[in-house]
Amino acid sequence: MMKNIAEAIYELMEGKKEGVLVTVISKEGSGPAPTGAKMIVYPDGSTLGTVGGGALERLAGVRALSLNNMNRDWLERFILNDSEEKGATGMICGGAATLFFEYFPPQTHVYLFGAGHIGKALAYHLKALPYRVILIDDRKEILDSNNDAGQKIHNSFSEVFLKEKPQPNSYFLIATYNHQYDGLILNRIFKESWQPAYVGVVASRRKRSILLEALLAEAPKADLDKCYFPAGLDLGGGTPHEIALSIVAEIQTIVNNKRGVHLRE
Incomplete structure (x- = not known):
């Protein structure tokens, strides 16, 4: 039976698992996921939950894996368009999303x-x-x-x-x-x-x-x-x-x- 995101977050907090918890903490304009959406990225690249799918989720996964290796937290703003602006995702939503990446080491x-x-x-x-x-x-x-x-x-x-x-x-x-x-x-x-x-x-x-x-x-x-x-x-x-x-x-x-x-x- 697949565990839900709440159970998985509890495992991270208890130190039973290692991973990065990604949370949408703010959104401007249109975007694929609501504020508060969460996704866990494990060291092997597997995920649980979603921050909206598509390019945003793929880029969030890449960032989370790099943080697994560095053992640190991170805050990043993603631009949901295909402009040349830093942080652009190639999406066409037209808004922006700020994600918080919280690393949980194995206890x-x-x-x-x-x-x-x-x-x-x-x-x-x-x-x-x-x-x-x-x-x-x-x-x-x-x-x-x-x-x-x-x-x-x-x-x-x-x-x-x-x-x-x-x-x-x-x-x-x-x-x-x-x-x-x-x-x-x-x-x-x-x-x-x-x-x-x-x-x-x-x-x-x-x-x-x-x-x-x-x-x-x-x-x-x-x-x-x-x-x-x-x-x-x-x-x-x-x-x-x-x-x-x-x-x-x-x-x-x-x-x-x-x-x-x-x-x-």
Whole structure:
């Protein structure tokens, strides 16, 4: 079933999709679309909605694709005639239309497995940063009580089922209450080729060696450079919030290509 423009705009705003929202913000004289008409242009060139069709829509699509590459917004006035004037579209309507191009980048997704004390603290601190936190846990009452995650999934850790495959370069944090579940989730991330940018596990150094051995047995080609366990920077402290801060700080060093003393080292 084809989604409507309102649903698609919501996806852009939630960071689920990347694209440019084109809106007719003013019109002078005759024109093919009313003020307020909207069209979404996705990075692959596909569109949803309309700003009137014809040459105006084609030119708007070209402009939107260029903005996808530049990650910026844009305001442009199009002349709806075939004159030599700058901005002329070759149309014969005789009016003009001003379009606003609003770029929506894909929001970085953080998949957080485990809604316990550390998971709760992680969701709390990540909420203030430009990430979409997807919290997964098999304990419905604990999951329901969390108000910081952008999305909550009640799911068995032994199945680790996600309806939608995670977008490439997502971040994964594993903080369940059982090391066997930690291993199952870790193995699936690499066996399913989820292409993580980062995989952090709340673990001791002893647990690290056990997890790595099991991971390489299940997924020999796993990119261990993406694996951080114990997760976090060496900031000291052992409370849930102190541990969460060290992990969030570690994610920030990776996102911003900065250095830090990692606990895995």
